[in-house]
Amino acid sequence: MTGISGKGCGFGFVCYENADEALSAVAELNGALIGDNTFFIGKAQNKMERHTELKNQSKDLNVYVNNLDDNIDDERLREEFSQFGTITSAKVMTEFGRSKGYGFVCFSSPEDASKAVTEMDGRIIVSKPLYVALSQRKEDRRAHLASQYMQRLASIRKQVINIFTAI
Structure with missing residues (x-):
């Protein structure tokens, strides 16, 4: 095209x-x-079919990598994770040409992604320990955080009620 x-x-x-x-x-x-x-x-595929398939596929393929040293670029990120399997993409997120300190590595299989998370989380690259986890879609992450917030809020309310009933 x-x-x-x-x-x-x-x-x-x-x-x-x-x-x-x-x-x-x-x-x-x-x-x-x-x-x-x-x-x-x-x-x-039409756009809706493609979106649905990508949503289902990428869930266990994409790895989130945080606490990257400023000197790590896309190629170095790919190099560090290549030992765990076939990488379809590796991207360090940047703003105005500077690293934002995090990136994503997408593997061709969920097993490779899982192995990378297990082996690379906490590993020191250059001078910083990496935080590595399976990536979550923004909507899923927000829903999970909202759920955690509501659980904490309910727990605090319960504690406050227990304090007032004890008085």
Whole structure:
């Protein structure tokens, strides 16, 4: 696919005559490294199908890495985590060209991601111990934090009631 300027959009489509050939292409080529690019090959989907699938897939594949040294870039992050399996992406979050101190590493399998969390959490890279966990979607994290807040609030209310009933 090309845009108005004639430059590639970074994606394209191939139409097969039968479903078996298409499934075979997906199985053989998905995740293939061609040049410096890791290719995603899959069934063409509308936006809603894609969003639902990505939501379900990425839950156990994406690893959150915090407390990164300022000198760690995307390549170094990928290098540090590559021993645990195939990485589909590694990104240090930046603002105005400076590291924000955290990033994400996405693996091709949940087992690799889990192994990375187990092995890398607390490991010192450069001069800082990393905090490594399976990534949560923002909505899920907010819901979990809200639930924790409500539980704490209920506990405090219970303690206050116990104090006043004891008086």
